[in-house]
Amino acid sequence: MPSPAHIRTTVASIVDQPDDLRELRNFHKALADVNRLRIVRRLAESPATIGDLIEISGLSQPLVSWHVSKLKAAGVVDTRRAGREVYCQLRPGVFDALAERERILLGMPETDGPRATPAGTN
Numbered sequence: 001m002p003s004p005a006h007i008r009t010t011v012a013s014i015v016d017q018p019d020d021l022r023e024l025r026n027f028h029k030a031l032a033d034v035n036r037l038r039i040v041r042r043l044a045e046s047p048a049t050i051g052d053l054i055e056i057s058g059l060s061q062p063l064v065s066w067h068v069s070k071l072k073a074a075g076v077v078d079t080r081r082a083g084r085e086v087y088c089q090l091r092p093g094v095f096d097a098l099a100e101r102e103r104i105l106l107g108m109p110e111t112d113g114p115r116a117t118p119a120g121t122n
Contacts, residue, residue, distance in 0.1 A: 020105050027098060030074030035059060036067050040076065040090065047089035 031037060035057055042048055042056050053064045068088055071077040079088050103110070 024098075024102055024105060027074045027076070030070050030076060033067070033070075035063075036071055039064070039067055039071065039088075043077065043088060043090045047087055050086045050088065053088065 031040065038057055039053055042053060048056075050061060050064055050068065053059075053068070054061055057064060057067075059067070065086075068077060068079065068086075072079055075091060076094055077088050078091050079086055081087075102108075
């Protein structure tokens with residue numbers, strides 16, 4: 001008998017999901033992993049090679065490459081090969097562009113004032 005989680009996943013995959021919202025989900029899903037967030041934090045400082053990312057993460061080369069490929073597929077990271085090295089960098093303006101697109105897609109008004117504080121923080 002399938003688990004409740006499996007049933008929810010199956011039902012969710014059947015329901016029509018708008019492409020624009022799926023795009024947002026994929027972006028957030030790519031960032032929903034601590035190792036990928038560590039990679040993004042390192043790339044926010046400057047471009048890095050896969051070797052550099054291995055050093056800061058402590059992960060194996062195949063695993064770092066896999067995480068980078070997830071970030072690349074979500075449009076967060078660009079890569080280029082130079083000989084045997086693969087250089088990674090954050091896509092310029094990716095987070096600002098996403099924040100604006102998200103605001104529009106979710107129907108949130110533009111704000112010029114201070115932002116609301118997240119729930120549970122004061």
